[in-house]
């Protein structure tokens with residue numbers, strides 16, 4: 001069919017040429033990676049932990065920011081002596097300032113090559129009228145203001161070496177599929193990263209955004225989300241509970257569990273390979289969609305009319321009984 005239509009043939013040819021050019025462009029790597037330090041936040045578990053080990057195994061000097069002492073000790077036990085850990089709470093400016101001093105002492109005049117803003121939390125998440133303003137603040141503090149505060153503190157060290165910033169957003173930064181502070185925080189990370197990229201371009205700093213789909217880590221643990229939804233439900237006034245009906249909580253948690261079970265991939269390397277490319281390629285991409293669901297489902301859906309995303313949410317979640 002393609003061969004019999006000149007326009008289709010041209011489109012196919014151009015696509016192939018585009019893909020080959022992109023493959024070649026993607027394959028150029030920066031040199032002297034063993035001299036280029038990378039700081040990663042949230043290395044206790046999940047993507048941050050996996051990336052720290054991945055880069056360390058390739059000889060890249062990693063400074064792993066861990067939220068807890070245990071997380072730092074566990075990671076140190078798995079990695080080479082070249083990897084340094086530090087305790088870092090991204091919501092605490094004093095902790096960030098201590099991290100700057102630590103990193104400055106480690107990198108010396110070389111500056112900091114890469115900053116990966118990875119730390120994040122996902123709960124409280126749930127129907128908006130189950131939440132209080134402080135539930136939004138809690139997530140925004142870590143996922144958005146934490147990213148901004150850490151980035152601002154490390155920009156002088158990044159400027160010195162014309163380094164890289166890699167910000168972990170989500171497909172929830174393109175589609176608001178769940179209530180609570182998580183989606184606004186990730187939309188915020190997208191916006192912050194876009195302005196950061198444009199403002200820092202004259203200084204040679206490159207900024208990439210990672211948009212993972214669903215992956216099996218602590219933030220997608222259905223047990224944790226379920227427990228927190230129960231907590232939110234239990235504190236609701238009776239009239240709000242009545243408006244949803246007595247079976248709603250169970251139906252909602254079951255629907256979430258089912259979706260997470262189907263969608264979550266356990267191959268974290270799909271995300272960390274994107275992060276590694278953003279840090280080591282001569283021409284890093286601006287956005288990396290990570291995971292089959294992000295590439296084939298969520299990112300295409302984000303370009304479609306809003307009623308289509310509304311329909312998906314309607315299909316995935318139960319309906320309140322009073323409606």
Ligand SMILES: NC(=O)c1ccc[n+]([C@@H]2O[C@H](COP(=O)([O-])OP(=O)(O)OC[C@H]3O[C@@H](n4cnc5c(N)ncnc54)[C@H](OP(=O)(O)O)[C@@H]3O)[C@@H](O)[C@H]2O)c1
Pocket residue numbers: 041042043044045046047048066067068071088089090091118119120121142168169170171211212213214215216217218219220
């Ligand atoms: N998993 C997914 O499907 C998915 C999809 C899209 C985007 N993401 C994003 O990917 C990033 C990493 O999450 P993950 O999936 O790897 O989950 P994770 O295993 O829970 O990793 C998050 C890390 O952030 C740390 N952290 C939490 N609060 C912190 C704070 N105030 N300061 C510093 N560190 C803090 C956590 O420490 P503790 O373990 O000690 O709490 C943990 O090490 C997050 O930004 C998340 O939003 C995840």
